[in-house]
Amino acid sequence: MTTEFTSSEMMSVTAARALNNDMTCFVGIGLPSEAANLARLTHAPEITLIYESGTLQTKPDVLPLSIGDGELCASALTTVSVPEMFRYWLQGGHVSVGFLGTAQIDRYANLNTTLIGDYRDPQVRLPGGGGAPEIATNAKEVFITVKHSKRTFVKDVDFITTVGFGRDGKARDNVPNIGRGPTVVITDLCILKPDEQTRELVVTSLHPGVTREQVIEATGWEIRFADSLDTTPVPTEQELTVLRELKARTAAHHAGQ
Numbered sequence: 001m002t003t004e005f006t007s008s009e010m011m012s013v014t015a016a017r018a019l020n021n022d023m024t025c026f027v028g029i030g031l032p033s034e035a036a037n038l039a040r041l042t043h044a045p046e047i048t049l050i051y052e053s054g055t056l057q058t059k060p061d062v063l064p065l066s067i068g069d070g071e072l073c074a075s076a077l078t079t080v081s082v083p084e085m086f087r088y089w090l091q092g093g094h095v096s097v098g099f100l101g102t103a104q105i106d107r108y109a110n111l112n113t114t115l116i117g118d119y120r121d122p123q124v125r126l127p128g129g130g131g132a133p134e135i136a137t138n139a140k141e142v143f144i145t146v147k148h149s150k151r152t153f154v155k156d157v158d159f160i161t162t163v164g165f166g167r168d169g170k171a172r173d174n175v176p177n178i179g180r181g182p183t184v185v186i187t188d189l190c191i192l193k194p195d196e197q198t199r200e201l202v203v204t205s206l207h208p209g210v211t212r213e214q215v216i217e218a219t220g221w222e223i224r225f226a227d228s229l230d231t232t233p234v235p236t237e238q239e240l241t242v243l244r245e246l247k248a249r250t251a252a253h254h255a256g257q
Contacts (some may be wrong), residue, residue, distance in 0.1 A: 003237045007188035008147075010207050012038055012243055013235040015099075015145040023096045026089075026135050028040075031145045032099035033063055035186075039240050042242040046197070052131040054080045062250040067130075071253075086131065089168065090138045098139030098179075100132050102146050104157045107200045107221045109144065109164025109182035111136070112157035119159060132162040139182045148187035148218045149167040155221040169199035189215050191232060195224075205230035 005013075019025060021044045027036045028053075037060060040047050048057050049091040057077035064072050073079050080089075089095060103126050104112035113132065117123035136142050142164075146152055156167070163184045165171050172181050187190040191205040203215055204226045216223055225233035235243075 003103045003235070003240055005240055007207070009069055009235060009243060010232070010239060011145060011147070011186060011188040013239045014191065014207070014232055015143065016042065016044075016239070017233075018143050018184060018186065019047055019097065019099075020044050022088075024048040024050065024094060026050055026052075026098045026131075028098075028100045028130075028132065028135075029064065029066055030101045031147075032101050032143075033211065034243075035145055037063060037246060038239070038243050041246065042239055049094070050085070052082070054085045055083050055091075056080060062253040063246065065254060086134055087226065090131075090134060093138070093140070094126045095135070095139045095142070098132075098135035098142045100135065100142060100144050100162065102132075102144065102152070102162070104152055104154050105144065105146060105164075105185065108166060108169045109161045109185065109194060109199070109201055109237060110157050110166065111144070111162035111164065112159050114159040114161045117156055118129055124156075131163045136162045136164070136181065137178055139179050141180045144182055144185045146185070148189040148215070150218060150220045151239050153219045153221075165194065165199035170197055189218060191230075202226055203229065207232045207233045208234050 012035050016038040019039040025036055027033050027049050038047055050056050051067050051072050055072040055076035058072045058077045060071045062071055102113055113126050114128055115122035115125050123124040163171050172178055185201060189207055189210045190203045193204050195202050202224045209236040
């Protein structure tokens with residue numbers, strides 16, 4: 001009998017599985033943090049998680065509300081200054097994976113967390129880049145996890161906060177000392193990876209029960225599918241139990257219980 005799971009749980013478990021013990025992961029708040037800590041609590045107990053506030057090898061018992069959450073510092077091996085975090089750890093090439101979320105992503109994996117609409121007269125102002133632009137530039141590769149919808153998956157982002165492969169897919173070509181950029185995008189419907197030639201995102205795996213039509217309907221451009229399309233493995237009972245306990249602890253903690 002297969003344990004039932006939600007599309008959100010499928011996304012978090014799949015994103016967690018992309019990480020392994022040998023990685024040093026620069027973690028974004030939100031869905032990336034959930035996935036990274038699930039990996040740490042299951043198959044990758046030795047993974048080194050670092051956050052923008054300077055916390056190294058942090059092992060939070062609950063998910064942080066922000067990079068300034070005391071839980072990160074209290075559970076870290078040590079905490080360094082933000083300039084050291086960026087200048088030594090990130091720009092020094094010591095981060096193997098940057099794990100990011102976003103408000104908008106386009107076909108070339110550019111991320112927008114700045115605004116929706118026209119720059120001079122935006123409909124919505126978003127939190128901004130934080131450390132994401134630097135992470136995407138200097139980490140050896142970037143993983144992205146985000147819920148799949150036409151509002152999020154747009155043909156061209158309204159503003160490039162964090163460069164994936166630029167407006168034409170060539171932004172990283174012949175640029176020295178820059179990371180590989182986004183290597184995988186994990187959503188609640190599928191897994192996407194950049195095409196080796198064009199860098200346009202292509203669906204490589206559908207989650208169980210998800211159809212091509214659902215992905216097409218949730219994507220703001222004419223999405224392509226790999227010739228050999230996989231089905232993402234379902235979550236195990238252990239992965240689901242650990243994830244649900246983590247989220248329950250987090251909710252209770254932030255509710256002051």
